Amino acid sequence: MPSGRVHEAINLSVLGLATAAYWVYRQDLEVPQPVAVAFMGSYLLGTFLITPDLDLAEQQVRAKGRWGWMGWLWVPYGWMFTHRGLSHTWVVGPLTRILYLGAMGVLVYWFFTTLSSYLGLNIHLQPHFKAPPQEVIWALVLGYYASQWLHLIADGIWPDSGRIFANRRRRQR
Ligand SMILES: [Zn+2]
Structure with missing residues (x-):
């Protein structure tokens, strides 16, 4: 099975080809730039920072290392998922990481607000979100999923249920 480094190389090569194709056909495609940028951004996020192999985060994996000192955030994910x-399924797998990260975000947020109120500090972390346009949201979802699916294909996992768990017992990346 490919190592983290090979996975990154594969994902980047495909992104390079897709970008070249987009550039050649950009007049016909008429994809607005924010959409292309959103796709690319979440694709890169899924290539370097949020990968299926974070299910090994109790050990040392490349993606975890890229989180720097925040890599420990993924350790419970590694405990939870074989x-x-x-983690290496087509639809639910990528979703588990997003939900996990969201839950972690809520936890960290809760911890800091509780701590600051306990200390009598009047810090209000009130995140202001303005939802991006719908096509940008779709581009984010697609970009992320595309990066995850490429990883699965490189791992030899195709979206037919029979083979999704076929290599489960091999402790390889
Ligand atoms: Zn993998």
Whole structure:
């Protein structure tokens, strides 16, 4: 199975080809720039920072290392998910990481607000979100999923249920 480094190289090569194709056909495609940028951004995020192999985060994996000192955030994910199990499925797998990250974000947010009120500090972390246009949201979802699917294909996992768990017991990346 490909190592983290090979996965990154594969993903980047495909992105390069897609970008070249987009550039050649940009007049016909008429994809607005924010949409293209959103796709690319979340694709890169899924290539370097949020990868299926974070199911090994209790050990040392490349993507975890890229989080720097925040890499420990993924360790419970590694405990929860068997390597190449649910984390390496086509639809639910990528979703587990987003939900996990969201839950972690809520936890960290809760921790800091509780701590600051306990200390009598009047810090209000009130995140202001303005939802981006719908096509940008779709581009974000697509870009992320595309990066995850390429990883699965490189791992030899195709979206037919029979083979999704086929390599489960091999402790390889
Ligand atoms: Zn993998």
